[in-house]
Amino acid sequence: xxxxxxxxxxxxxxxxxGRLDTTTAPELEAExxxxxxxxxxxxxxxxxxxxxxxxxxxxxxxxKTMNKQGSMLIRGASEDIKDIFDVTGxxxxxxxx
Amino acid sequence: MEADKTIKVPAELDKVYDVQDFVNSVLEAHDCGMKAQMQxxxxxxxxxxxxxxxxxxxxKGDAEISVGVxxxxxxxxxxxxxxxxxxxxKEDPDVTKKAEDRSIGGLGIYMVKKSMDExxxxxxxxxxxxxxxxxx
Numbered sequence: 001x002x003x004x005x006x007x008x009x010x011x012x013x014x015x016x017x018g019r020l021d022t023t024t025a026p027e028l029e030a031e032x033x034x035x036x037x038x039x040x041x042x043x044x045x046x047x048x049x050x051x052x053x054x055x056x057x058x059x060x061x062x063x064k065t066m067n068k069q070g071s072m073l074i075r076g077a078s079e080d081i082k083d084i085f086d087v088t089g090x091x092x093x094x095x096x097x
Numbered sequence: 098m099e100a101d102k103t104i105k106v107p108a109e110l111d112k113v114y115d116v117q118d119f120v121n122s123v124l125e126a127h128d129c130g131m132k133a134q135m136q137x138x139x140x141x142x143x144x145x146x147x148x149x150x151x152x153x154x155x156x157k158g159d160a161e162i163s164v165g166v167x168x169x170x171x172x173x174x175x176x177x178x179x180x181x182x183x184x185x186x187k188e189d190p191d192v193t194k195k196a197e198d199r200s201i202g203g204l205g206i207y208m209v210k211k212s213m214d215e216x217x218x219x220x221x222x223x224x225x226x227x228x229x230x231x232x233x
Binding site for chain 1: 110111113114131132135138139142143146192193194195196197199201204205207208211212
């Protein structure tokens with residue numbers, strides 16, 4: 001998986017490419033552990049091909065953090081990945097564009 | 098019907114790609130839709146990772162994965178000789194709770210249950226035997 005971060009003041013954009021799975025989720029977890037000063041977090045998932053429960057857990061943790069300090073948005077997710085968000089009830093937790 | 102193909106690997110996290118590649122290689126010969134393939138890949142990850150995490154708390158062990166396709170339905174069976182564990186006995190997570198109240202457990206098995214057509218577990222001769230079936 002490739003993680004690209006772009007920070008502009010309180011706005012942090014994270015673009016994910018490839019697979020967010022058991023092996024790669026810890027990499028993203030490390031990136032979103034420290035979100036000090038971030039008030040707007042945007043995940044660009046246009047190039048994300050795959051997500052398993054390990055990836056969902058990291059998104060849930062990030063959402064919990066952002067609920068306290070700002071907003072979080074998911075952008076560009078494929079239909080298949082949106083289906084996974086639906087099945088797991090994540091569509092109700094996340095803000096998906 | 099052709100014979101099932103089988104791979105045996107140490108039940109360790111870093112073997113998950115080997116298992117997924119193996120399953121994909123068998124499915125490739127069949128007409129498998131992209132969506133079904135991804136759902137199967139995810140199911141294989143969730144179930145194998147579960148075995149790697151929990152089957153052998155006191156040491157190392159193997160997992161055996163068999164794949165067969167019959168009449169357009171893929172069957173994938175996981176066998177391990179670890180502690181008895183029936184993932185189907187676990188209560189489903191409440192997927193209607195808000196973020197703050199969500200727990201992180203059980204989500205993987207829940208995804209498998211929801212995306213596969215069938216999921217069967219039995220404990221036999223010292224082995225956990227879990228089979229998932231999915232129409233391709």
